[in-house]
Amino acid sequence: MIGKFNHVAIVVPDIDAARIIYRDILGAKVSGVEDYPDHGVRVVCVELPNTVIELMTPLDEDSPVANFLKRSPAGGIHHICLEVEDIIEARNRLRAEGVRILGDGEPKTGAHGKPVLFAHPKDLCGTLIEIEEA
Numbered sequence: 001m002i003g004k005f006n007h008v009a010i011v012v013p014d015i016d017a018a019r020i021i022y023r024d025i026l027g028a029k030v031s032g033v034e035d036y037p038d039h040g041v042r043v044v045c046v047e048l049p050n051t052v053i054e055l056m057t058p059l060d061e062d063s064p065v066a067n068f069l070k071r072s073p074a075g076g077i078h079h080i081c082l083e084v085e086d087i088i089e090a091r092n093r094l095r096a097e098g099v100r101i102l103g104d105g106e107p108k109t110g111a112h113g114k115p116v117l118f119a120h121p122k123d124l125c126g127t128l129i130e131i132e133e134a
Contacts, residue, residue, distance in 0.1 A: 007045075
C-alpha cells in the first residue's frame with residue numbers, strides 16, 4: 001500500500017530562525033515561508049537530494065501544532081509522510097484495519113498541492129503518519 005517516504009515534518013517555535021539555520025548553517029536549499037490556513041500552519045520546505053524536511057510553526061493559537069509547542073516548546077518531529085497511489089483506497093484499507101483517520105476523514109490539499117490525510121498515532125506505533133497521494 002505505501003510507496004516512497006516523502007518527508008519528515010518538524011515543528012519549530014520560530015520558523016524564520018529555523019530557516020536561517022537550515023540555509024546558512026547547514027547549507028540546504030530552503031523555500032520561502034508559505035501559509036496553509038486549512039492546516040493552521042506556516043511551512044518552509046528544506047530540499048535534500050533524497051527527501052524533504054518540512055519546518056512548521058502554528059499560524060495562530062487554534063492551530064493543531066500550537067498544542068505541540070505547548071508540550072515541547074523547543075519543537076521537534078511532528079510527523080512523517082508516506083506516499084500512496086490512491087488516497088481513498090489507502091484510507092479505506094486503514095479504516096478496515098481499525099486505524100483512525102483524523103479530522104473528517106476526507107482528504108485536504110497538503111503543502112505540496114496533493115491530497116493528504118493523517119492517521120492517528122495511537123494506531124500506528126505512536127507516530128503521526130501523513131499519507132499523501134503521489
